[in-house]
Amino acid sequence: MTLRRIPRDQLRVGMYIHAFEGSWFDHPFWSRNFLLRRECDLATVLRSDIATLLIDTSKGSDLPLPAQAWVETPDQDTRTPDEKTAAATQVVNRARDVVRGVFDSARLGKAIESRAVTSVVEEVVASIENNRHALLKVLRLKKKDEYTYLHSVAVCALMVNLARQLGIDEQEAAVLGTAGLLHDIGKVMVPAEVLNKPGKLTAEEYVLAQTHALEGYRLLVEVDNLPDTALDVCQHHHEKIDGSGYPHGLRADQISRAARMGAICDVYDAVTSNRPYKDAWTPLDAITRMREWSGHFDPQILSAFMLSIGVFPLGTVVQLRDDRLGVVIEGGRNGTRPKALAFYSTRERMFTRNELVVVGDERSGTAILAEVDPAAWDITRGRIARLVRLGVPWV
Numbered sequence: 001m002t003l004r005r006i007p008r009d010q011l012r013v014g015m016y017i018h019a020f021e022g023s024w025f026d027h028p029f030w031s032r033n034f035l036l037r038r039e040c041d042l043a044t045v046l047r048s049d050i051a052t053l054l055i056d057t058s059k060g061s062d063l064p065l066p067a068q069a070w071v072e073t074p075d076q077d078t079r080t081p082d083e084k085t086a087a088a089t090q091v092v093n094r095a096r097d098v099v100r101g102v103f104d105s106a107r108l109g110k111a112i113e114s115r116a117v118t119s120v121v122e123e124v125v126a127s128i129e130n131n132r133h134a135l136l137k138v139l140r141l142k143k144k145d146e147y148t149y150l151h152s153v154a155v156c157a158l159m160v161n162l163a164r165q166l167g168i169d170e171q172e173a174a175v176l177g178t179a180g181l182l183h184d185i186g187k188v189m190v191p192a193e194v195l196n197k198p199g200k201l202t203a204e205e206y207v208l209a210q211t212h213a214l215e216g217y218r219l220l221v222e223v224d225n226l227p228d229t230a231l232d233v234c235q236h237h238h239e240k241i242d243g244s245g246y247p248h249g250l251r252a253d254q255i256s257r258a259a260r261m262g263a264i265c266d267v268y269d270a271v272t273s274n275r276p277y278k279d280a281w282t283p284l285d286a287i288t289r290m291r292e293w294s295g296h297f298d299p300q301i302l303s304a305f306m307l308s309i310g311v312f313p314l315g316t317v318v319q320l321r322d323d324r325l326g327v328v329i330e331g332g333r334n335g336t337r338p339k340a341l342a343f344y345s346t347r348e349r350m351f352t353r354n355e356l357v358v359v360g361d362e363r364s365g366t367a368i369l370a371e372v373d374p375a376a377w378d379i380t381r382g383r384i385a386r387l388v389r390l391g392v393p394w395v
């Protein structure tokens with residue numbers, strides 16, 4: 001028997017429920033332990049007040065681990081950093097020119113060349129695979145007049161990178177990359193004065209800017225062989241989980257996973273870029289603030305996104321490969337590796353001696369596998385806050 005305690009919202013069909021935690025009467029099933037086979041039973045648990053459950057991973061499926069642990073794959077690439085940057089710059093420049101061509105065609109009412117789009121996405125997918133750090137770094141540097149095009153390329157790359165983290169296969173990752181590349185194409189129908197206006201938009205200008213989601217959909221629906229996902233992301237990347245987004249005010253489950261991914265990649269790239277009206281936020285500031293906007297993003301996808309770019313806000317609780325939990329006490333600013341205080345053994349289910357660890361590569365025991373909710377291990381937020389206070393002076 002291999003038991004694992006999980007919060008209710010991580011339960012999936014195929015898991016074997018060993019026990020519901022809390023009183024017998026708190027859960028709506030006749031049996032305490034069974035293999036969860038039916039979606040309707042899953043829905044019943046998700047609607048219930050049960051906070052945590054024990055699953056037996058020897059009788060049913062386990063929590064999905066991210067396909068790829070953070071951080072870098074041990075580097076067998078012999079290129080120098082300068083050579084990697086040069087290669088990434090070439091990919092970015094080619095992609096930027098294709099996007100510019102696609103946007104110009106759309107502006108002039110000409111047909112969009114889907115073959116050119118496909119080849120750019122293929123290059124970005126390959127570059128995420130073999131040169132991701134350099135690619136993501138180059139994409140953060142945007143000249144003012146190229147912002148819209150480079151933002152499109154950046155969202156494409158971030159989508160592919162996030163797809164990899166979520167364990168999505170390469171073909172689907174390329175579809176998501178295409179969606180990222182074209183998500184803002186409707187901006188060609190919005191006056192440039194509105195798009196580039198320094199300062200706050202008036203109510204009318206805001207309405208005009210918002211039309212880009214549906215205008216983009218109208219443009220893309222004309223393109224042959226474009227996957228539906230691209231139309232969906234274009235139309236719905238400004239929807240929010242709490243229903244306050246646009247254009248349709250969709251809520252949580254009404255928004256596809258692709259559109260929820262698009263929303264995160266879009267905002268992250270926008271806030272980490274220099275714009276005429278504001279300075280860029282650092283990646284760490286961006287992630288920290290985006291996690292505070294409750295109701296905006298899908299929290300699980302945001303957590304995967306955080307792992308995909310290797311940025312961890314102070315106080316994030318993480319599962320380390322060596323079966324320990326750690327709390328991040330330094331997020332890895334300025335290219336240094338994040339540091340965590342390891343404090344709990346998930347195998348022994350007990351607190352251990354605190355140990356300061358530098359987050360390692362994916363083969364090492366200190367690689368971060370996932371973000372975890374400390375409540376699932378009966379660890380209070382107060383305890384985490386104390387650990388953070390304890391750890392910080394050592395950094």
Ligand SMILES: [Fe+2]
Pocket residue numbers: 183184212237238266
């Ligand atoms: Fe947009």
